Amino acid sequence: MKMNKAEARILLDRAKRDPVFFVTKVLGGDPWEKQEEILKAVRDHRRVAVRACHGVGKTRVAAWVALWFLYCHKNSNFITTAPTWHQVENLLWREIAAAHASSKYPLGGKVLQTQIELGKQWFALGLSTDKPERFQGFHAEHILLIVDEASGVAQRIFEAAEGFLTSPGARLLLIGNPTQLSGEFYNAFRSPLYHKIHISAFDSPNLKAGKIIRPYLVTPEWVEEKRLKWGEDSPLWYSRVLGEFPEQGDDTLIPLAWIEAAQQRWQMTPRGEPVELGVDVARYGTDTTVIILRQGSKAEVIAQLRGQDTMEVTGAVINALRETGAKVAKVDVIGLGAGVADRLKEQRYPVQEMNAGEAAQDKERFVNKRAEWYWALRERFQVGDIAIPPDDELASQLASLKYKFDSRGRIQVESKEDMRKRGLPSPDKADALMLAFAPTQSLTLKAAPRIIGRNSIAGIAW
Structure with a gap:
């Protein structure tokens, strides 16, 4: 004009x-x-x-x-x-x-x-x-x-x-x-x-009208989805829906600010070493099997499976090992994960059994390995030595984790069962991330036993 x-x-x-x-x-x-x-x-x-x-x-x-x-x-x-x-x-x-x-x-x-x-x-x-x-x-x-x-x-x-x-x-x-x-x-x-x-999301025209007036703004459907997924006590609900600073107590394991900073770093963080997988295997119900790839300080969710049996999960892990070149798959062996780890070992794939309920390396400071591994993950977030994708589900699970001290002054991280009692979903993605960054043991892969065919000359003779 x-x-x-x-x-x-x-x-x-x-x-x-x-x-x-x-x-x-x-x-x-x-x-x-x-x-x-x-x-x-x-x-x-x-x-x-x-x-x-x-x-x-x-x-x-x-x-x-x-x-x-x-x-x-x-x-x-x-x-x-x-x-x-x-x-x-x-x-x-x-x-x-x-x-x-x-x-x-x-x-x-x-x-x-x-x-x-x-x-x-x-x-x-x-x-x-x-x-x-x-x-x-x-x-x-x-x-x-x-x-x-x-x-x-x-x-x-x-x-x-x-x-x-x-x-x-x-x-x-x-x-x-x-x-x-x-x-x-x-x-x-x-x-x-x-x-x-x-x-707040409730100030927007779409929420006030109860219908879509401006499609480019937050919608009632999005808010209801986040209410069901995060819960109204979640730090993400406060921040991303209400527009309020999250109410986080001293018992929050990983503050939301650290999580969002790690998300902001993700685009700019190069892939590095080591290349490893963290595998949290679903046990029942609405839980999901999650495979997270760690490449140096950068993490990526590469698979999320629901309803698969142990053989199907094993196949997914094998595919992830092949596709990513990961040196090891660290598999949670509590519950169905034990079967996945056994099958991977049987096929001579590099697998490390991860039992979060075992005694910690530092028994004076941590109740179990779950607490020890999660505390090490927390420290990575604190110093900025981790980059995670902009995944709201992962962020919500990490921000919802709490910790406490037992009667001996040892750190104890909230279990999946305790989170369910608070009405929260199982932190499958958070656990897979924790496993991906947990310490790696040196692996010695045993050679598969040599099978002599029953109808061969050796089989007949011996």
Whole structure:
């Protein structure tokens, strides 16, 4: 749509006062109530923090905020970041590029993968969080910092970026799924410096109407599915459905924040050594047999089976060994897993029997091997030495695990049976992950006995 300079100036003057007008009339967007609230909040407040559930358009509204700020304030800058470069490049900046390209009016500027250039002092950048010094040295009358998935961004980044807020026209938008019970994002909702916005799945138009009004937003079916799968006491229910910080006690084995950080690392983590399988064999009912591949610090669910007998499960493990080149399959031998391990040994495949109920290596510290193996897994999450796929079921099972101390002060991790008593499903994926990263013993494969045919000369003679 063409217009002269005077018309463009009138349009942008109006848009500067009204960011919702800019989104609807210039970008051609269709914001819903909470997205409009966020747009107006950034206009009116220096610091805005938005905690939101999944599927309510938070990344899209962050893109709209960014373009409104850049094009309605001459010689302005906006800087975006997120916990990983993948999130910067493929989430927020993809939304920014899409909104820029679909604008009703030509916005102008040179648009690159994570950069927009309008002039020497008029630009936008996407920055990764591995080097805090990159966030220093930006100065402009109008400057905006957007931190997407802010719960996972380290405090040192916020400290480095404090210089952004020295100018009178500076703005800071923190937006994301609430997962971590510490850090700038968590503290923002307890600080008078921030204007705070909360979005639950139950605020969305689809949930309010009880039917699909906006297909791209969270649906009633999705919420009900997660209620049945996770339960209303799950940390994932609090974070991803209610948009609340999860209520996690001191007895939580692996905090949700560590789990989500491991998920964020997964795309960027290379495969390495050792290459091993963790196999949790289903015992009965709704349990599933799960095979997880470990390649160095990277894990992947490669099979989830329900209703198969031991021979079928054995075949699936053999196929996984062949396909992945894994050096060993570590099989839970409590219950039906013993039959799977026996059949694998009989066929001379590399198998390690894993009995979580046996005495721990460190008997003074752990009740059994289950506790010892899970504690080692917890420590990997704590130091960032594990990357897991973005699998909600796996995340829910890990986040639901609890531990306690027995009368001798030893660590004991909640059993599958105890989790069922709490109304939770069997943590089959979590257990397979634990087995995949458990210590590996040196294997000595016995040669199969040589069979002499009954009708051969040797068989007849001897």
